[in-house]
Amino acid sequence: MRVLTVSGIFLVPEVASPDNEVSYGLTPTACLLASCDEVRSNLSPFLSLLLDSTFTAPFFGMHSWFLDEHSTSMFKKAHGLNFWEMAEQDDTYNQLINDVMVSDSNFLMDIILREYAGVFLCINSLIDVAGGHGGSARAIAKAFPQMKCTVLDLPHVVEEAPTSDHVSFISGDMFKYIPPADALFLKWVFHDWGDEDCVKILKNCKEAIPPREAGGKVIIVDMVVGSGPNMRM
Numbered sequence: 294m295r296v297l298t299v300s301g302i303f304l305v306p307e308v309a310s311p312d313n314e315v316s317y318g319l320t321p322t323a324c325l326l327a328s329c330d331e332v333r334s335n336l337s338p339f340l341s342l343l344l345d346s347t348f349t350a351p352f353f354g355m356h357s358w359f360l361d362e363h364s365t366s367m368f369k370k371a372h373g374l375n376f377w378e379m380a381e382q383d384d385t386y387n388q389l390i391n392d393v394m395v396s397d398s399n400f401l402m403d404i405i406l407r408e409y410a411g412v413f414l415c416i417n418s419l420i421d422v423a424g425g426h427g428g429s430a431r432a433i434a435k436a437f438p439q440m441k442c443t444v445l446d447l448p449h450v451v452e453e454a455p456t457s458d459h460v461s462f463i464s465g466d467m468f469k470y471i472p473p474a475d476a477l478f479l480k481w482v483f484h485d486w487g488d489e490d491c492v493k494i495l496k497n498c499k500e501a502i503p504p505r506e507a508g509g510k511v512i513i514v515d516m517v518v519g520s521g522p523n524m525r526m
């Protein structure tokens with residue numbers, strides 16, 4: 294508890310209770326991991342994934358991974374499969390990842406749709422490429438009910454996705470084909486791949502949308518190395 298208190302997850306009230314019992318309180322950070330109110334989303338599935346042995350095991354092989362000249366990712370070295378191949382093999386792990394991504398979308402899409410709503414105007418059809426269980430697509434469809442929203446993801450992800458009246462799901466591989474739409478949305482996708490793979494995905498994106506003058510658009514939400522905290526979309 295001390296570590297968690299020093300890291301700002303819990304707080305200890307400055308005034309001790311009359312019976313000298315130590316009691317801990319929640320900080321705003323802790324509220325992101327618990328359902329403190331109905332407004333804030335609960336990001337606790339992230340912790341479940343980060344503490345899962347499939348996720349932590351590769352770190353125990355970090356030493357030999359560093360020494361390995363022809364190394365692939367630490368994850369693949371530990372498991373013989375990449376992150377997404379593992380999700381295809383292991384239902385529990387697949388579910389963990391999909392829950393994480395929905396919780397992230399519940400949290401982030403509120404902000405994106407409030408701060409950048411203009412990006413989504415005048416779009417009739419949108420595909421959430423590698424959109425997981427459709428957390429983002431559902432938020433976009435709710436904010437823009439006239440928009441036809443579709444999620445594209447791998448078969449083992451789409452099979453388990455909750456059905457929705459406002460979002461449809463397509464099984465597919467973004468490296469092979471992305472169906473046509475006015476706009477494509479890719480959240481937390483590119484950072485998973487190397488440059489060559491990103492170029493392949495972007496080429497397929499280009500094939501799927503109309504030209505820029507006709508309103509074609511690719512909307513990317515991702516981390517940008519070295520961007521600092523004030524980077525704008």
Ligand SMILES: C[S@@+](CC[C@H](N)C(=O)[O-])C[C@H]1O[C@@H](n2cnc3c(N)ncnc32)[C@H](O)[C@@H]1O
Binds near residue numbers: 447450481
């Ligand atoms: C980090 S998650 C992001 C999910 C979603 N975009 C979000 O932000 O909630 C990456 C997603 O890419 C999907 N994915 C991985 N390889 C793919 C492929 N070849 N074609 C389509 N989707 C793929 C995974 O199944 C997973 O849902």
